[in-house]
Amino acid sequence: MKITAIRAYQVDLPLLEGSYKWSGGNSVSVFDSTVVEVVTDTGRSGWGEVCPLGPAYLPAYARGARTGIAELAPYLLGMDPLALGEVNRRMDAAMRGHPYVKSPIDMACWDLLGQEAGLSVATLMGGHVGERFALYRAISQESPEAMAGRIAQYRAEGYRKFQLKVGGDPDTDIDRIRAAATKLQRGDVLIADANTGWTQHAAVRVADAVRDVDVYIEQPCYSYEECLAVRRHTNRPFVLDEVIDSLDAVVRGIADQAMDVINLKISKVGGLTRARQIRDLCVSLGIAMTIEDTWGGDITTAAIAHLAHSTPERFLFSATDFNSYGSVSFADGAPQRVDGFLAASHEPGLGVRPRLDVLGKPVLEVTTA
Ligand code: MG
Numbered sequence: 001m002k003i004t005a006i007r008a009y010q011v012d013l014p015l016l017e018g019s020y021k022w023s024g025g026n027s028v029s030v031f032d033s034t035v036v037e038v039v040t041d042t043g044r045s046g047w048g049e050v051c052p053l054g055p056a057y058l059p060a061y062a063r064g065a066r067t068g069i070a071e072l073a074p075y076l077l078g079m080d081p082l083a084l085g086e087v088n089r090r091m092d093a094a095m096r097g098h099p100y101v102k103s104p105i106d107m108a109c110w111d112l113l114g115q116e117a118g119l120s121v122a123t124l125m126g127g128h129v130g131e132r133f134a135l136y137r138a139i140s141q142e143s144p145e146a147m148a149g150r151i152a153q154y155r156a157e158g159y160r161k162f163q164l165k166v167g168g169d170p171d172t173d174i175d176r177i178r179a180a181a182t183k184l185q186r187g188d189v190l191i192a193d194a195n196t197g198w199t200q201h202a203a204v205r206v207a208d209a210v211r212d213v214d215v216y217i218e219q220p221c222y223s224y225e226e227c228l229a230v231r232r233h234t235n236r237p238f239v240l241d242e243v244i245d246s247l248d249a250v251v252r253g254i255a256d257q258a259m260d261v262i263n264l265k266i267s268k269v270g271g272l273t274r275a276r277q278i279r280d281l282c283v284s285l286g287i288a289m290t291i292e293d294t295w296g297g298d299i300t301t302a303a304i305a306h307l308a309h310s311t312p313e314r315f316l317f318s319a320t321d322f323n324s325y326g327s328v329s330f331a332d333g334a335p336q337r338v339d340g341f342l343a344a345s346h347e348p349g350l351g352v353r354p355r356l357d358v359l360g361k362p363v364l365e366v367t368t369a
Pocket of ligand 1: 242
């Protein structure tokens with residue numbers, strides 16, 4: 001099998017709730033997603049997706065993804081997409097860094113591998129564990145009362161894991177965590193995700209003020225060193241996210257006992273190949289994971305589902321179903337949330353059939369023809 005063309009499609013993903021707000025006054029109301037089609041000489045195509053959380057969250061932005069794919073695609077034409085190691089080495093040799101550019105291409109090659117093998121990506125990644133896995137629900141940053149009110153609403157939808165977007169004024173954030181905690185029922189999980197928004201001293205204050213609350217603290221500060229200092233001050237279970245952008249970062253974090261859980265985002269680490277490598281290391285060394293991506297629609301949600309569903313349950317802290325946050329569906333066969341749970345498709349590959357009537361014409365095509 002040879003790659004004969006790489007196409008990219010642009011799709012807007014409006015949020016059902018209007019907007020999504022997190023630390024630093026950041027918000028997004030319509031996500032700009034890029035769908036990638038890796039076309040082969042067999043007539044088969046593989047599909048991937050990348051959708052940064054706006055340009056201010058990580059060193060990634062939507063138009064950068066498309067520019068980077070145009071830059072990288074000529075190096076991949078003629079390659080065997082099923083040779084995932086070779087594809088990743090070629091991408092790394094042709095372009096230093098920019099993991100989010102490489103992620104949808106790697107994802108599309110996994111889709112092709114599964115289609116060709118007649119096996120789901122979850123099967124190729126270790127097998128579907130059980131029938132389904134539990135999701136968390138992100139709670140957009142609002143007043144303490146409004147955020148606490150969301151807990152009952154989302155629990156009624158079937159979620160039992162709630163991630164509060166904090167990282168704002170520390171006094172208000174203490175109120176947010178305490179107000180939300182009063183709404184919890186036995187078995188619920190509460191996470192306070194600051195998304196790098198606190199200074200080190202503010203983070204120590206907040207963590208100390210909620211030391212009697214059953215809450216996880218996620219990525220309090222911008223740098224790894226600041227987060228490590230906060231970690232060493234707090235007795236709360238601790239999650240690292242934004243700074244965990246590579247296998248190296250995971251190894252360092254484990255060596256320093258810097259976290260109990262990592263947030264593993266597929267595009268942040270460069271695709272499913274790298275995400276699986278990190279997932280397997282964490283399983284071997286006892287670190288639990290939230291498995292997700294920066295954002296996305298049907299294809300990203302499918303890719304998350306395959307990686308998460310093939311992860312041993314005790315190490316899968318939670319996962320995300322982005323396609324239920326948005327109002328646009330662009331692929332048939334994508335997993336759909338039932339209560340607070342998701343399951344990966346047993347169809348070959350990612351199991352998605354993109355709808356070209358929704359995606360429209362490609363905004364980019366690099367081809368041998
Ligand atoms: Mg996070």
